[in-house]
Amino acid sequence: MATKKFMFVNRKAPYGTAYALESLEVVLISAAFEQDVSLAFIDDGVYQITKGQDTTGIGQKNFSNTYKALGDYEVNKLYVEKESLEERGLTQDDLMDLVWEDEDEDWTEKPSIIMVSRSEMADVMAEQEVTLSF
Amino acid sequence: MKFTIMVNEGPYQHQSADSALQFARAVLAQGHEIFRIFFYHDGVNNGTRLSVPPADDRLIQKEWSELAKEHDLDLVICIAAAQRRGIMDEDEAKRQGLDANNIIEGFRISGLGQLIEGGIEADRTVVFGD
Numbered sequence: 400m401a402t403k404k405f406m407f408v409n410r411k412a413p414y415g416t417a418y419a420l421e422s423l424e425v426v427l428i429s430a431a432f433e434q435d436v437s438l439a440f441i442d443d444g445v446y447q448i449t450k451g452q453d454t455t456g457i458g459q460k461n462f463s464n465t466y467k468a469l470g471d472y473e474v475n476k477l478y479v480e481k482e483s484l485e486e487r488g489l490t491q492d493d494l495m496d497l498v499w500e501d502e503d504e505d506w507t508e509k510p511s512i513i514m515v516s517r518s519e520m521a522d523v524m525a526e527q528e529v530t531l532s533f
Numbered sequence: 534m535k536f537t538i539m540v541n542e543g544p545y546q547h548q549s550a551d552s553a554l555q556f557a558r559a560v561l562a563q564g565h566e567i568f569r570i571f572f573y574h575d576g577v578n579n580g581t582r583l584s585v586p587p588a589d590d591r592l593i594q595k596e597w598s599e600l601a602k603e604h605d606l607d608l609v610i611c612i613a614a615a616q617r618r619g620i621m622d623e624d625e626a627k628r629q630g631l632d633a634n635n636i637i638e639g640f641r642i643s644g645l646g647q648l649i650e651g652g653i654e655a656d657r658t659v660v661f662g663d
Binding site: 424 | 539541573574613614617644645646648649650652653658660662663
């Protein structure tokens with residue numbers, strides 16, 4: 400099957416709606432289909448990858464660890480929009496340390512998070528062939 | 534041109550379902566092809582046959598069903614999203630030990646791989662959601 404550039408655009412907070420959880424399910428399937436997968440985190444979507452998520456008070460499953468597993472599925476391009484972080488009083492230090500291991504460099508750990516400006520994000524989106532927005 | 538359409542919101546609650554339906558009609562009217570329409574999130578509710586809106590309102594699920602019949606469309610409901618929200622076909626209801634099914638004619642239930650395949654096979658993938 401052909402390989403295309405797939406981008407999953409995450410715009411919503413991790414809890415409150417099902418979008419983030421169900422988006423992750425699609426991401427994992429697309430990786431199984433060996434597509435060239437990127438993720439974008441914009442607007443409240445940046446909260447999906449913040450550190451220290453605790454769902455005990457809302458009675459829902461905390462699925463934030465799934466983002467840490469993405470590197471194992473060769474999903475290692477996680478574009479995070481700087482302006483969205485800034486608008487919410489967040490910095491990259493508030494985000495989880497998401498990494499992948501580079502097979503070609505003796506499994507060296509490399510960061511998966513790529514910080515981009517709003518206009519750079521637009522450029523990355525323009526390069527995609529299939530963009531699914533959640 | 535070949536299209537895949539993704540519908541992420543339920544009928545009546547959100548404009549997306551109507552917009553997707555109208556977009557699908559426009560695509561076909563202009564002579565394009567629809568490879569697949571994939572229903573995800575609350576969009577799976579577009580596939581129930583048990584909706585009964587007031588008599589003067591549109592029946593969105595029936596409109597999908599009729600459009601599918603007329604143009605031989607492939608309308609696919611995501612199985613994981615459907616299970617959460619209680620959209621069942623006969624086989625799935627039986628498999629889950631449930632006493633009823635509610636899928637409307639013209640839809641089928643399958644996996645998320647169908648969405649990815651749709652993205653690969655189509656020239657354009659268009660998402661209708663919130």
